[in-house]
Amino acid sequence: MQDDCGAASATTTEQYKMKIPHVLTVAGSDSGAGAGIQADLKACAARGVYCSTVITAVTAQNTAGVQGVNIVPEDFVAAQLKSVLSDMQVDVVKTGMLPSTDLVKVLLQSLSEFPVRALVVDPVMVSTSGDVLAGPSTITGLRENLLPMADIVTPNVKEASALLGGMQVVTVADMCSAAKLLHNLGPRTVLVKGGDLPDSSDAVDIFFDGEDFHELRSSRVNTRNTHGTGCTLASCIAAELAKGSPMLSAVKVAKCFVETALDYSKDIVIGSGPQGPFDHLLRLKSTSHQSHRAEAFNPSDLFLYAVTDSGTNKKWGRSITDAVKAALEGGATIIQLREKDADTRGFLEAAKACLQICCVHGVPLLINDRIDIALACDADGVHLGQSDMPARTARALLGPDKIIGVSCKTPEEAHQAWIDGANYIGCGGVYPTNTKANNLTVGLDGLKTVCLASKLPVVAIGGIGISNASDVMKIGVSNLKGVAVVSALFDRECILPESKKLHAVLMDAVQRVK
Numbered sequence: 480m481q482d483d484c485g486a487a488s489a490t491t492t493e494q495y496k497m498k499i500p501h502v503l504t505v506a507g508s509d510s511g512a513g514a515g516i517q518a519d520l521k522a523c524a525a526r527g528v529y530c531s532t533v534i535t536a537v538t539a540q541n542t543a544g545v546q547g548v549n550i551v552p553e554d555f556v557a558a559q560l561k562s563v564l565s566d567m568q569v570d571v572v573k574t575g576m577l578p579s580t581d582l583v584k585v586l587l588q589s590l591s592e593f594p595v596r597a598l599v600v601d602p603v604m605v606s607t608s609g610d611v612l613a614g615p616s617t618i619t620g621l622r623e624n625l626l627p628m629a630d631i632v633t634p635n636v637k638e639a640s641a642l643l644g645g646m647q648v649v650t651v652a653d654m655c656s657a658a659k660l661l662h663n664l665g666p667r668t669v670l671v672k673g674g675d676l677p678d679s680s681d682a683v684d685i686f687f688d689g690e691d692f693h694e695l696r697s698s699r700v701n702t703r704n705t706h707g708t709g710c711t712l713a714s715c716i717a718a719e720l721a722k723g724s725p726m727l728s729a730v731k732v733a734k735c736f737v738e739t740a741l742d743y744s745k746d747i748v749i750g751s752g753p754q755g756p757f758d759h760l761l762r763l764k765s766t767s768h769q770s771h772r773a774e775a776f777n778p779s780d781l782f783l784y785a786v787t788d789s790g791t792n793k794k795w796g797r798s799i800t801d802a803v804k805a806a807l808e809g810g811a812t813i814i815q816l817r818e819k820d821a822d823t824r825g826f827l828e829a830a831k832a833c834l835q836i837c838c839v840h841g842v843p844l845l846i847n848d849r850i851d852i853a854l855a856c857d858a859d860g861v862h863l864g865q866s867d868m869p870a871r872t873a874r875a876l877l878g879p880d881k882i883i884g885v886s887c888k889t890p891e892e893a894h895q896a897w898i899d900g901a902n903y904i905g906c907g908g909v910y911p912t913n914t915k916a917n918n919l920t921v922g923l924d925g926l927k928t929v930c931l932a933s934k935l936p937v938v939a940i941g942g943i944g945i946s947n948a949s950d951v952m953k954i955g956v957s958n959l960k961g962v963a964v965v966s967a968l969f970d971r972e973c974i975l976p977e978s979k980k981l982h983a984v985l986m987d988a989v990q991r992v993k
């Protein structure tokens with residue numbers, strides 16, 4: 480019986496072991512990390528595929544160009560190939576810089592010993608900066624030995640021309656002719672890339688599978704940051720093939736990825752040369768909005784915490800942005816958008832507009848409950864109720880830098896919020912309120928108990944306004960950092976003076992407590 484159970488569970492475990500799609504890139508290193516091996520690693524990481532690396536050359540390279548090339552000896556390229564291919568279940572091999580015909584032979588020898596599912600050949604010859612990465616002597620090796628083995632070959636217009644003995648490739652019609660001629664050399668499919676096509680307002684690539692031509696067109700991103708586009712495209716194609724995509728879909732996904740990454744990174748500045756790298760992981764961009772942001776959550780931001788309410792805004796006939804602007808001008812130190820009945824698109828647009836206003840005031844903007852909206856508008860964080868997504872999951876989705884607040888009524892909930900990686904807790908309702916139906920009131924005693932137990936800063940909420948805010952602050956627990964208000968600000972004819980008065984009351988209360 481025991482044996483049966485053991486055997487059964489072993490089989491089950493085996494079934495669930497994961498095979499990770501795996502691309503091996505055989506290419507040159509770029510010290511500037513925009514192209515070559517470094518681009519391949521980032522592209523595969525972005526596409527969720529494992530990437531191993533065989534380095535064929537080490538280049539000294541930056542945004543100005545290539546300052547030096549040091550070719551790795553063939554026997555050591557062979558050693559790297561053997562180490563990876565004999566052990567690591569590679570699905571797809573992608574080649575970049577192969578600086579000698581003998582290296583091509585070494586690669587083909589390894590592939591005959593350890594076959595893979597597909598071979599993507601990016602015939603790297605000249606960098607975007609115009610520097611030669613693989614001399615004319617390698618063309619024969621590429622043409623005669625490597626291309627016939629390739630599932631796809633991805634030359635840019637200059638490389639297509641070089642592979643075809645100097646044929647002119649300057650128009651889309653030329654690219655089609657080149658694709659056909661290259662196909663005659665033996666690869667299963669050909670993609671002639673038009674990133675450097677002169678006088679083209681679109682980025683046009685021609686895909687040819689031996690029967691049909693596909694013109695793949697996207698708008699040209701106006702940016703200097705195009706160093707590494709070719710390497711990235713080929714790695715993405717390899718990554719999609721490793722996941723099991725058919726060739727044309729892989730190419731389309733890859734092209735779309737390059738366009739998205741270029742567009743995202745169009746304004747980033749790395750290096751002072753003419754050709755900058757771009758951000759594969761879509762994380763580097765520092766917009767003016769972000770650069771104004773505080774580095775980390777500051778608990779004193781909880782001082783006058785304004786929570787919007789769609790009902791009251793409707794009642795007084797104002798837009799959410801006007802309400803937020805007035806609260807900020809009166810001294811609100813953090814804004815939470817709590818739009819329980821807004822449609823998603825409307826909410827997102829409102830959140831984007833409020834974020835700009837908050838940014839001008841240097842005040843964080845949080846979104847109630849809707850992680851998707853917070854992510855989509857890049858808000859500063861979220862506030863979560865006990866029945867919303869757990870803070871732990873929200874933290875995993877939002878990353879370490881976003882602010883997460885959790886509503887807590889008890890020391891146990893406060894403890895869990897701390898464990899889950901929240902930044903602050905909201906405690907209440909302190910007083911009865913009509914913005915939340917059937918909400919249990921904790922009173923000043925309950926608030927004090929939670930504050931004393933909480934390892935996180937606390938903002939008090941529920942029925943707080945000008946008349947009672949100072950009573951709340953007077954409980955005198957040091958981690959009570961402020962009060963959150965809804966009706967006291969927003970269910971009023973004029974928000975700005977109420978916000979000012981409340982700010983003054985709070986200032987006065989904390990002075991007295993000190």
Ligand SMILES: Nc1ncnc2c1ncn2[C@@H]1O[C@H](COP(=O)(O)OP(=O)(O)O)[C@@H](O)[C@H]1O
Binds near residue numbers: 684
């Ligand atoms: N400015 C751009 N905007 C959009 N796509 C681009 C841009 N520059 C290049 N691409 C795309 O990037 C990919 C790589 O093309 P290309 O730059 O021609 O290759 P390489 O980097 O090998 O010279 C192609 O799909 C091309 O259409």
Ligand SMILES: Cc1ncc(COP(=O)(O)O)c(N)n1
Binds near residue numbers: 515707
């Ligand atoms: C090591 C290495 N491999 C490939 C390229 C081509 O990249 P790009 O044509 O985008 O400059 C490069 N510059 N460096």
Ligand SMILES: [Mg+2]
Binds near residue numbers: 674705709
């Ligand atoms: Mg390029």
